[in-house]
Amino acid sequence: MARTVLAVQDIIRDGLTVSYVAGDAANDHSFDNEDGNVFLHVIKGATGSVVVTIANPSVVDGEDMPDKVVTVLVDTEQMIGPFPKTLYEQLDADSGVERSILVDIDIDTNVTIAAVRLPDPSYQSS
Structure with a gap:
């Protein structure tokens, strides 16, 4: 099945x-x-x-660079990122988005996740 695409929220x-x-x-x-200013917010509940x-x-120099691995402990949350475009972006074959960040999690019990972007400070408030 296709990856669950997270809507990026400004x-x-x-x-x-x-x-x-979930x-x-x-x-x-x-x-x-798209602009390299996206963070992943992961919340881990009970258990x-x-x-x-x-x-x-x-x-780099013929060597595969390691994946970024973060452990989010029980009853905590982590802001992960931002993700430099030249290092992390790749094609999500499921969605067709060429500048995707691919996120894998080992369990999904009591896990919630969101993608948030810090826009350029010159943006207009809405």
Whole structure:
């Protein structure tokens, strides 16, 4: 099945009420990293921790670069990112978005996730 695509939500001066989706360990997630200012917000509720893996398709001097792996402990949350475009962006074959960040999680019990962007500060408040 296709990855669950996270809608990127812009932080605005008037405030943002973030919309979260349930973690999907069977299909995993992706989001559009158009400007490189997107963060992943992962919340882990009761029972256990979740391992979040951000795929890194980069090759430097013929060596594959390691994926970014973050463990979010029980009853905590983590802001992960931003993700440099030249290192992390790749094609999400499911959605067809060429500048995607691919996110894998090992479990989805009590996991919620969102992608939020900090726009250029010159943007207009809405």
